[in-house]
Amino acid sequence: MNLQIMKSLLRAVEVLTSEEKAEEEFLEKYKKLQRVFEILGPAELKLKFLEEYKWILAVYAYYQKLVVQKPVDEAVLRKYFDKTLRFIHETTEITTLEKDLPVLAFDENYLERLEREVQNQNERAANILFTLNRLVLVERHRNPVFESLVERVERLLEMWRQKNRDYGMILEGGIEAANSVFHLLARQKSLDFTDLEYAVLLNLESKVDTEDDFVLIVRNFIQDLKPSLFSGWHQQVTVQKKVERKIRSFVRGIKGRYRLSLDEMNRLHEMILENVMNYGIEKDSP
Numbered sequence: 001m002n003l004q005i006m007k008s009l010l011r012a013v014e015v016l017t018s019e020e021k022a023e024e025e026f027l028e029k030y031k032k033l034q035r036v037f038e039i040l041g042p043a044e045l046k047l048k049f050l051e052e053y054k055w056i057l058a059v060y061a062y063y064q065k066l067v068v069q070k071p072v073d074e075a076v077l078r079k080y081f082d083k084t085l086r087f088i089h090e091t092t093e094i095t096t097l098e099k100d101l102p103v104l105a106f107d108e109n110y111l112e113r114l115e116r117e118v119q120n121q122n123e124r125a126a127n128i129l130f131t132l133n134r135l136v137l138v139e140r141h142r143n144p145v146f147e148s149l150v151e152r153v154e155r156l157l158e159m160w161r162q163k164n165r166d167y168g169m170i171l172e173g174g175i176e177a178a179n180s181v182f183h184l185l186a187r188q189k190s191l192d193f194t195d196l197e198y199a200v201l202l203n204l205e206s207k208v209d210t211e212d213d214f215v216l217i218v219r220n221f222i223q224d225l226k227p228s229l230f231s232g233w234h235q236q237v238t239v240q241k242k243v244e245r246k247i248r249s250f251v252r253g254i255k256g257r258y259r260l261s262l263d264e265m266n267r268l269h270e271m272i273l274e275n276v277m278n279y280g281i282e283k284d285s286p
């Protein structure tokens with residue numbers, strides 16, 4: 001794709017994602033525009049605004065690839081667009097986005113592929129930022145590793161929304177966050193910890209300032225909880241109160257041993273209770 005076109009598309013998406021309101025307004029108006037073009041059918045009136053529509057469609061497709069990280073749904077095109085609109089889609093720059101802006105799987109080879117397949121630093125910064133943001137939004141309540149990433153990603157998003165954003169810093173911060181994810185996932189695997197065990201471990205390590213190793217403490221604590229964490233346990237008031245008492249007792253022990261304040265103890269209790277609610281029906285392995 002023409003470099004200038006790519007820069008223009010990136011700039012358009014930068015403007016859209018700088019403010020949540022602007023992003024929502026664009027998506028809402030795009031859907032209305034899509035419906036108008038559908039209703040007009042083969043009407044000649046569409047030809048008057050053909051170039052403008054092609055550009056908006058290209059921006060939307062680029063937004064889908066970069067931010068939402070999925071291509072425009074061809075099934076939707078076939079269902080809602082007539083032959084004229086499908087022709088428009090096929091004759092715009094959208095068709096080249098598949099190769100020029102690949103959606104990269106987030107795995108151990110992600111950073112290597114990002115460096116190799118996305119040539120422009122600004123696009124690499126945007127790609128890694130929105131990849132991490134999507135993972136946090138989708139996985140944060142299903143995976144403690146991504147839950148631990150929330151504050152980092154929020155800081156990167158704040159940097160992105162600044163008028164004079166520093167792409168180099170965003171890219172560097174994104175790479176550090178991605179490497180942290182890979183390290184945390186590898187550590188969970190090496191410990192053979194369930195998601196619940198790992199969530200509690202990460203919270204303890206982040207909230208208690210000590211060099212002590214919490215691995216055995218967490219393992220024993222979760223082992224004590226397990227008999228109560230059967231399917232539907234949180235819907236039974238008696239069982240839920242029993243679980244909460246055990247969590248409170250565990251946190252009190254941590255408070256006494258590491259001299260936490262009452263506020264610190266209460267916050268840790270809330271976090272571990274949330275962990276148990278999110279990951280309390282455990283698999284045999286992470």
